Amino acid sequence: MSDVDKRDDRLGRARVRDTAELEDYYADLAGFETGALWTVANDIEPWEPTPKSTPVLWRFADLRPHVVRAIDLVRPEDAGRRVVYLRNPKRREVSAACGWLFSGIQVMKAGERAGAHKHAASALRFIMEGQGAYTIVDGHKVTLGARDFVLTPNGSWHEHGVAGNGSTCIWQDGLDIPLTNALEANFYAVHRDDYQVTTLPVNDSPLSYGAPGLRPALDRWDKPYSPLLCYRWEPTYEALQNYSMVTDGSPYDGVKMDYVNPTTGGDPMLTMGASMQLLRPAEHTKAHRHTGNVIYQVAKGEGYSVIGGQRFDWREKDIFCVPPWTWHEHCNLQDGDDACLFSFNDMPVMKKLGFYAEQALNENGGHQVAPHRTRNGFDT
Secondary structure (H helix, E strand, O other), rough: OOOHHHHHHHHHOOOOOOOHHHHHHHHHHHHHOOHHHHHOHHHHOOOOOOOOOOEEOOOHHHHHHHHHHHHHHHOOOHHHHEEEEEEOOOOHHOOOOOOOOEEEEEEEEOEEOOOOOOOOOEEEEEEEOOOOEEEEEEEEEEOOOOOEEEEEEEOOOOOEOOOOOOOEEEEEEEEOOOHHOOOOOOEEEEOOOOOOOOOOOHHHHHHHHHHOOOOOOOOOOOOOOOOEEEOOOOHHHHHHHHHOOOOOEEEEOEEEEEOOOOOOOOOOOOOEEEEEEEEEEEEOOOOEEEEEEEEEEEOOOEEEEEOOOOOEEEEEOEEEEEEOOOHHHHHHHOOOEEEEEEEEEOHHHHHOOOOOOOOOHHHHHHOOOOOOEEEOOOOO
């Protein structure tokens, strides 16, 4: 008996060998839309999380020409959203970038405006380039700049556009559409007037809630998501730099800060969390793994990550993913400057359901062995 068979036998794992009688039995059960648990138990109750996604790196330099090309091929009002979505090779059936997370790259040119809609899925955006972009969420209009992190929470009316005096704008969209669909809870509605009418001051959200450690005395916010709809890059980067002066940081993530709801201290939205982490010059973190899916976008600098034993070299605006329970570590290749990684995840779901787990790699000094550079997730 093999070691695996011994473990299975000791712990009560299914090791039933098929016989002609059993095959007939299974056929009889199937006639009543039933089945024998022991025939599927080892698949549906794995020893540990078994990711359905593979690590992938999407290089912005490769994708940008194709994203911009869409401007001449389709109008945003016809397409709904002019987005090139990122497809994980192992999650094509649900159009996911990683696990139960969707990601896409959206482009709009100056003067364009996409109509208002809402859906059950939570959504966010991270601005990659351009000037003049804006979002309106439930009547709150916020202007956007490069590296800003923007919320469009589930169930909220939202629309996007670019001012007439702006420039072509590109951003990453992140949503939990695959999760919402898996739970069969999604809906989609188009605003009856096509666009929202707002009488609120522009940027009232960040002007009211954007000051660190301060909350309006007249605050009456009662929605289940953050009233701060846009987290600006400049104060975020300043906070990381300040924090780096007084902490050694995480051995696995460097100097990391989470975006939070300023009224609760919790995650900005119900189902998705987001973070920004800083890697000091030449910093190389140790490897760990955890439940939950993470999609990263390089906000600043260049370096590489080792994910599941593969090395992925990245630079600013590249996007890559880390599937659940997959070893990963990050390295800043710059000796004289820091690097920053924005990321979003489904950790709020993992933690609320009691599914979150984390493990450090103890072998090889806490580092994986990466045999060679990997251009993207399709190279092995």
